[in-house]
Amino acid sequence: MALLEVRNLSISFGGLKAVDSFELQIEKNQLYGLIGPNGAGKTTVFNLLTGVYKPDEGYIGLDGVDLVGKRTIDINQEGIARTFQNIRLFGQQTVLDNVKIGLHHEYPYSTFTGIFRLPRYHKMEKAMNEKALELLDVFGMADKAEYLSSNLPYGQQRKLEIARALATNPKLLLLDEPAAGMNPNETKELMDTIRFVRDKFDMTILLIEHDMNLVSGICEEITVLNFGQILASGETKTVLKNPEVIKAYLGE
Amino acid sequence: MAKLNIKKMNKNFRGQLITYAMVIIAFVVMQILIASGSVSYLLQGLMVPLCIYSIVAVGLNLCVGYLGELSLGHAGFMCVGAFSSAFFTKCMLNTGMNETVRFLLALVIGTLTAALFGYLIGIPVLRLRGDYLAIVTLAFGEIIKNVINVLYIGRDSRGFHFSMKDATALGLEEDGEVIVNGAKGIMRIPSQSTFLIGVILLLIALFICFQLVNSRSGRAIMAIRDNRIAAESVGINITGYKLLAFTISAAIAGAGGVLYAHNLATLTAQPANFGYNMSIMILVFVVLGGMGSFRGSVIAAVLLTMIPEILRGLADYRMLIYSIILIAMMLFNWSPKFVAFRQAQMEKLFGKKKKEAV
Structure with a gap:
C-alpha cells in the first residue's frame, strides 16, 4: 500500500479552481517531485496536505489514516512535516x-x-x-x-x-522549493543532503522544485501540475520527455 | 558539544541570578536607608507601589514580550485580583482567623480569580491578533472596572446579598454590613502589604516567569511569537499555549492587585488606579525596559515610578523632565548606534566582548 494516497483532491478560491482532481501516490522511502510553472497550484497542494486549507472534495490518506478535515497540528502528529518556500524559522x-x-x-x-x-x-x-x-x-x-x-x-x-x-519524527517530509535562492554548489550539496536524509532516516520525501537539475538528479518519480491540473506523472525521465510538459513548462 | 549546552544554561541561569540579586540588594539598601531615616515619608510610601508595578510589568512582559500579544487590559486583571482578595479579607475580618493565614489565602484567591478571568477572557480574545486584540483587551479592562463600580454586595444573618442598583436595594437587616459599596468600593481593609512581602512576591513572579520561558512550554510560547504558521506545522498547540501564557500573565497581575488592595484602607475602582492609564503605564514599563527582558521591566518600573516623585519639587517642569527621561531611556535601549556604543564601552571596561544577557 502506498504511504501517501491522494484521490480526486480539489479546492477553489472564489471562481478559480486552484487544484482540480489531483491524484498522488507515494510509496514508502520514495523521493517524489512536484513541478509546474508558477501559480500551477503546487504550494496549494502542500497546504491541502498539511491542513492549512480544507479541500472542497477528495481524499488524503497517510498510511491508511484519513487526514481530510484534520487540523495542521494533528496532521503533524500523524506524520507529515514540512518546510516553507519563504523560510519560516523561529528567528529570535x-x-x-x-x-x-x-x-x-x-x-x-x-x-x-x-x-x-x-x-x-x-x-x-x-x-x-x-x-x-x-x-x-x-x-x-x-x-x-x-x-x-x-x-x-x-x-x-x-x-x-x-x-x-x-x-x-515524520513519516513523510514535504520540502517546498528547498533549493530556491541557492547557487549551483549549494544546490549540489543540498541534493546530497536530501538523499542522505532519505537513506539515514528511511524517509519518504515529496518536494516542490524549479531547479530541473535537482529534480532530474534525485527524484524517482514526478508529477507535473499546470493550472491546477495534472499534466503528466510517472518516472522522471519519461515525464520530462513528454512533449506537453516541455511545452508548458520547460519551453520549446 | 555538551560543553556548549552547559555554557548556555549557565548564561541563562546567570542572568536570572543577577536579576534576583539586584532586587535583593535594592531591597536591603532601601531598608538600611529607611532605618537610618534618610528616606522621606513620601518615598517610603512608594515602596509597595514600586513592587506592585514591577510585578505587573513582569507579568505583562510575559504576554507582550514572550507571547507577542499586546494586552491593554492588565489593569482589569489587577482590579479583579484586588477586589476578590479584599472581599475575602473583609468577609474573614471578624472570624478571628490568623492575620498571616488570611493574607496568604487572600493572595491565593486574588491570584486565582484573576487567572480565571484571564482564562475566560483569553478564550475568545486570543483568536484575534494585533490591533484587534489590543482593542478588545482594552475594552475588557474597562468593562471589569465599570461592573465593579455598580456592584453592591452586602452580608447579614441571612447570607450574602447582591445588587447592581444601589446599597438600599440589597435589603439588608439592621445589623447587616455593606462589603462592596458600588463606586465607593471596599472600605476599611487592613493594610497588610509591606515592602518585604512585595519584594518576596516580585521574586516569586520573576522566578516563575524566568523558569517558564526557559522550559519546553516557554519555547513553544516564543515559537508562536516568532512564527505562528511554522509553530503550527511542527505540532505546537497554538491556542493552548497562548491561553497558558495569557492566564499566567493575568494571574501575576492579579497578585499585584492583591498587594494594591491591602496597601490602602479604601479600595475603589477609579480610572486613576485600574483604568486605561494604568494599563498603558505598565505597558510603557515593559516596552522601555525591553520586551522580552524581565530585568528591564523591573528597572523601568522602579525608575519611572520614582522619577515623578523625586522631581516633585520642580512642580510644573516635572512631567517635562519625565518625558525627556522617557525618550533618553528609549534611545539607550533601542537606538542601534547607542547600543553599539554601549557594547563598545563594555568591551573596554571588561576587556572582552559581553553579550546582552537575558
Whole structure:
C-alpha cells in the first residue's frame, strides 16, 4: 500500500479552481517531485496536505489514516512535516532551540515540571539536547547550535528548517522549493543532503522544485501540475520527455 | 558539544541570578536607608507601589514580550485580583482567623480569580491578533472596572446579598454590613502589604516567569511569537499555549492587585488606579525596559515610578523632565548606534566582548 494516497483532491478560491482532481501516490522511502510553472497550484497542494486549507472534495490518506478535515497540528502528529518556500524559522531563538521546538512532542513534560525543575525536567531536557545536537550534526551544524537562527547564512537556514521538520519524527517530509535562492554548489550539496536524509532516516520525501537539475538528479518519480491540473506523472525521465510538459513548462 | 549546552544554561541561569540579586540588594539598601531615616515619608510610601508595578510589568512582559500579544487590559486583571482578595479579607475580618493565614489565602484567591478571568477572557480574545486584540483587551479592562463600580454586595444573618442598583436595594437587616459599596468600593481593609512581602512576591513572579520561558512550554510560547504558521506545522498547540501564557500573565497581575488592595484602607475602582492609564503605564514599563527582558521591566518600573516623585519639587517642569527621561531611556535601549556604543564601552571596561544577557 502506498504511504501517501491522494484521490480526486480539489479546492477553489472564489471562481478559480486552484487544484482540480489531483491524484498522488507515494510509496514508502520514495523521493517524489512536484513541478509546474508558477501559480500551477503546487504550494496549494502542500497546504491541502498539511491542513492549512480544507479541500472542497477528495481524499488524503497517510498510511491508511484519513487526514481530510484534520487540523495542521494533528496532521503533524500523524506524520507529515514540512518546510516553507519563504523560510519560516523561529528567528529570535537559537539554532538548538529551533530543533528542540520540533522535538516538543517527543520529550514531553508539563509546564509545572518546567517551572519547578522537577527531576523529569532535567531528564527530558538532557535527552532533548542530545537528540537535537545529533540532528544538527547530520546537517553539519552542531557547532552553530548557539547561534541565533536568523543569523545563519541562507543555505543553512534551509537546512535548519529541514532539521526542525525531521525532529517531529515524520513519516513523510514535504520540502517546498528547498533549493530556491541557492547557487549551483549549494544546490549540489543540498541534493546530497536530501538523499542522505532519505537513506539515514528511511524517509519518504515529496518536494516542490524549479531547479530541473535537482529534480532530474534525485527524484524517482514526478508529477507535473499546470493550472491546477495534472499534466503528466510517472518516472522522471519519461515525464520530462513528454512533449506537453516541455511545452508548458520547460519551453520549446 | 555538551560543553556548549552547559555554557548556555549557565548564561541563562546567570542572568536570572543577577536579576534576583539586584532586587535583593535594592531591597536591603532601601531598608538600611529607611532605618537610618534618610528616606522621606513620601518615598517610603512608594515602596509597595514600586513592587506592585514591577510585578505587573513582569507579568505583562510575559504576554507582550514572550507571547507577542499586546494586552491593554492588565489593569482589569489587577482590579479583579484586588477586589476578590479584599472581599475575602473583609468577609474573614471578624472570624478571628490568623492575620498571616488570611493574607496568604487572600493572595491565593486574588491570584486565582484573576487567572480565571484571564482564562475566560483569553478564550475568545486570543483568536484575534494585533490591533484587534489590543482593542478588545482594552475594552475588557474597562468593562471589569465599570461592573465593579455598580456592584453592591452586602452580608447579614441571612447570607450574602447582591445588587447592581444601589446599597438600599440589597435589603439588608439592621445589623447587616455593606462589603462592596458600588463606586465607593471596599472600605476599611487592613493594610497588610509591606515592602518585604512585595519584594518576596516580585521574586516569586520573576522566578516563575524566568523558569517558564526557559522550559519546553516557554519555547513553544516564543515559537508562536516568532512564527505562528511554522509553530503550527511542527505540532505546537497554538491556542493552548497562548491561553497558558495569557492566564499566567493575568494571574501575576492579579497578585499585584492583591498587594494594591491591602496597601490602602479604601479600595475603589477609579480610572486613576485600574483604568486605561494604568494599563498603558505598565505597558510603557515593559516596552522601555525591553520586551522580552524581565530585568528591564523591573528597572523601568522602579525608575519611572520614582522619577515623578523625586522631581516633585520642580512642580510644573516635572512631567517635562519625565518625558525627556522617557525618550533618553528609549534611545539607550533601542537606538542601534547607542547600543553599539554601549557594547563598545563594555568591551573596554571588561576587556572582552559581553553579550546582552537575558
